[in-house]
Amino acid sequence: MKKKKITQVSVRQFNKPVNLIFNIIIAIFALSCILPFLFVVAISVTKESAIMSHGYSFWPSQFSFDGYTFLFGQMKSQILQSLLVTVTVTVSGTILNSSIVSLYAYAISRNNFPFRKFFTIFALITMLFSPGMVATYLVTTNLLHLGDTIFALIVPSMVNVFNIIVMRTFFKRSVPDAIIESARIDGASEMRIFTQIVLPLAVPGVATISLFAALGYWNDWFNALLYIQNDNLIPLQYLLMKIQNNLQYLMQNAVAGAQLQGGLASLPGESARMAIVVVSILPIVISYPFFQRYFVRGLTIGGVKE
Amino acid sequence: MVLPGAIWMIFFFYIPVLANVVAFKNFQFSPNGFLDSLMKSPWVGFKNFEFLFKSGAAFEITRNTVLYNLGFIILNLIISVTFAIIMSELRNKRLVKVYQTMTLLPYFLSWVVIGYFVYAFLSVDKGLVNQWLTGHGGTAIQWYSDPRFWPFILLFIGTWKNIGYNSIIYFATVMGIDPTYYEASMVDGATKWQQIKNITIPQLAPLITIMTILAAGRIFSADFGLFFNIPQNSGALYSVTQVLDTYIYNGLKSTGDLGTSTAAALYQSVVGFVFLMFTNWLARRVDNESALF
Numbered sequence: 001m002k003k004k005k006i007t008q009v010s011v012r013q014f015n016k017p018v019n020l021i022f023n024i025i026i027a028i029f030a031l032s033c034i035l036p037f038l039f040v041v042a043i044s045v046t047k048e049s050a051i052m053s054h055g056y057s058f059w060p061s062q063f064s065f066d067g068y069t070f071l072f073g074q075m076k077s078q079i080l081q082s083l084l085v086t087v088t089v090t091v092s093g094t095i096l097n098s099s100i101v102s103l104y105a106y107a108i109s110r111n112n113f114p115f116r117k118f119f120t121i122f123a124l125i126t127m128l129f130s131p132g133m134v135a136t137y138l139v140t141t142n143l144l145h146l147g148d149t150i151f152a153l154i155v156p157s158m159v160n161v162f163n164i165i166v167m168r169t170f171f172k173r174s175v176p177d178a179i180i181e182s183a184r185i186d187g188a189s190e191m192r193i194f195t196q197i198v199l200p201l202a203v204p205g206v207a208t209i210s211l212f213a214a215l216g217y218w219n220d221w222f223n224a225l226l227y228i229q230n231d232n233l234i235p236l237q238y239l240l241m242k243i244q245n246n247l248q249y250l251m252q253n254a255v256a257g258a259q260l261q262g263g264l265a266s267l268p269g270e271s272a273r274m275a276i277v278v279v280s281i282l283p284i285v286i287s288y289p290f291f292q293r294y295f296v297r298g299l300t301i302g303g304v305k306e
Numbered sequence: 307m308v309l310p311g312a313i314w315m316i317f318f319f320y321i322p323v324l325a326n327v328v329a330f331k332n333f334q335f336s337p338n339g340f341l342d343s344l345m346k347s348p349w350v351g352f353k354n355f356e357f358l359f360k361s362g363a364a365f366e367i368t369r370n371t372v373l374y375n376l377g378f379i380i381l382n383l384i385i386s387v388t389f390a391i392i393m394s395e396l397r398n399k400r401l402v403k404v405y406q407t408m409t410l411l412p413y414f415l416s417w418v419v420i421g422y423f424v425y426a427f428l429s430v431d432k433g434l435v436n437q438w439l440t441g442h443g444g445t446a447i448q449w450y451s452d453p454r455f456w457p458f459i460l461l462f463i464g465t466w467k468n469i470g471y472n473s474i475i476y477f478a479t480v481m482g483i484d485p486t487y488y489e490a491s492m493v494d495g496a497t498k499w500q501q502i503k504n505i506t507i508p509q510l511a512p513l514i515t516i517m518t519i520l521a522a523g524r525i526f527s528a529d530f531g532l533f534f535n536i537p538q539n540s541g542a543l544y545s546v547t548q549v550l551d552t553y554i555y556n557g558l559k560s561t562g563d564l565g566t567s568t569a570a571a572l573y574q575s576v577v578g579f580v581f582l583m584f585t586n587w588l589a590r591r592v593d594n595e596s597a598l599f
Contacts, residue, residue, distance in 0.1 A: 036423035055432035104311035131322030132571030142340035219416035
């Protein structure tokens with residue numbers, strides 16, 4: 001008699017044919033999520049004349065890196081300037097955002113903070129009602145005079161009230177009162193307790209909100225759209241947007257004066273445009289495998305019900 | 307410790323909320339600063355609102371905003387819950403990780419970049435779709451000036467970008483369900499479908515309610531980036547792409563009509579607030595645990 005093979009009974013599995021069908025469905029969707037990116041990369045390395053005659057295609061009929069040489073040749077100053085703006089804004093914005101959010105959240109998470117209730121409600125109210133785009137715009141430009149300064153790219157996104165609430169719950173759950181009590185008995189100041197005891201315990205939470213803040217700043221174009229006119233303060237995403245709406249903008253920026261009259265047609269406009277897209281998302285794609293793990297863990301923590 | 311955050315909230319929430327009085331004024335800039343221009347602008351009562359509602363713009367943009375959001379809520383819910391359940395039952399767990407990594411990518415890219423992606427497919431002379439159409443004997447479609455297809459395009463893109471993110475949230479909860487439920491149901495001879503219907507979905511219900519309330523509370527605010535960048539703010543498409551947020555922006559930046567623009571923004575805030583309160587009240591009625599506050 002043939003022995004029946006005993007395998008571990010798995011309760012959470014489809015049978016084989018169903019499994020295959022669902023794998024195919026999900027795989028098609030998953031592919032649709034990365035194909036556009038590969039498509040744009042392909043266009044960026046296609047020769048301009050090939051794009052002109054055949055349109056965009058997934059497989060370049062003629063390879064050429066003209067788009068990139070153009071970007072880092074004739075357009076170098078604008079690209080580097082925008083990159084500098086984006087990096088500055090992302091780094092300083094992320095640091096400010098995560099420290100302000102953590103401080104606020106920590107304070108309202110502590111039972112012995114006398115105005116805890118007041119400041120919790122003070123923050124919660126802001127989530128219920130929206131002040132509206134125009135009113136915020138007027139206050140930012142006319143009262144605070146942030147228009148056309150680098151601060152207009154940083155300050156409006158400096159605090160995220162939703163993250164304050166998430167972090168408050170996180171502090172409450174992951175920092176036991178007893179640790180703080182004992183530190184206080186040992187004579188530690190509030191600031192010292194926060195930086196040396198509370199923060200190290202809250203690293204996963206802080207990492208998650210910092211990640212969100214960093215992505216938000218890197219991808220931001222909205223504040224630039226509202227507040228920035230000066231070419232020296234244009235972040236990458238907004239530069240992309242300007243070029244999308246107006247391919248001429250790319251040409252004007254690259255070519256100083258009359259030096260290239262008539263030569264406009266030969267400039268690698270289409271491939272250069274896609275090359276900037278690639279340059280602007282490359283940092284995300286490269287760092288993606290590293291932060292995805294943190295991100296998924298952070299989401300899972302946030303998903304657990306109180 | 308709360309000071310930096312509190313000051314920010316005063317300047318970026320409490321003062322702007324008060325600045326909404328602009329909606330009731332004929333706002334004029336004064337050289338003596340913001341407060342002066344606010345004080346000196348004459349009151350006009352509800353004139354700005356009257357203009358907004360009589361022009362017919364209010365109806366169209368409200369309809370667009372609400373219908374698109376309803377579409378997103380329904381599509382997102384069905385697709386991401388389905389994907390989450392399917393992924394939790396797939397045999398190859400390593401493949402599931404790969405799928406998640408791939409589907410999450412669009413969530414991390416900005417709308418500007420997604421706008422380029424869409425353009426690569428829909429560009430009138432070079433786009434892949436028109437190339438295919440003409441290659442198969444069809445005629446090219448003027449995507450960026452033909453409003454017929456945009457409701458579908460926008461619903462598709464808006465859902466596509468967020469599916470990965472939403473299904474991970476649901477996936478985490480599905481994976482957290484106690485496996486003994488499934489073991490017991492297997493002993494009773496339940497089919498896969500019965501397991502999903504009677505164990506997985508009921509266990510997901512609280513999260514589904516919360517996510518839906520959150521989305522329903524925002525039914526009056528649109529994703530600005532989607533509606534601005536994907537159709538490239540093309541005027542020919544306004545009838546189907548203009549939502550409250552883009553209308554307010556265009557009023558603020560292009561036409562310079564601050565009064566009407568603020569009126570629209572205030573209308574959006576107030577109705578949005580009412581909606582949030584209503585959905586929360588509804589959630590409390592249905593299940594006290596799942597209400598937000």
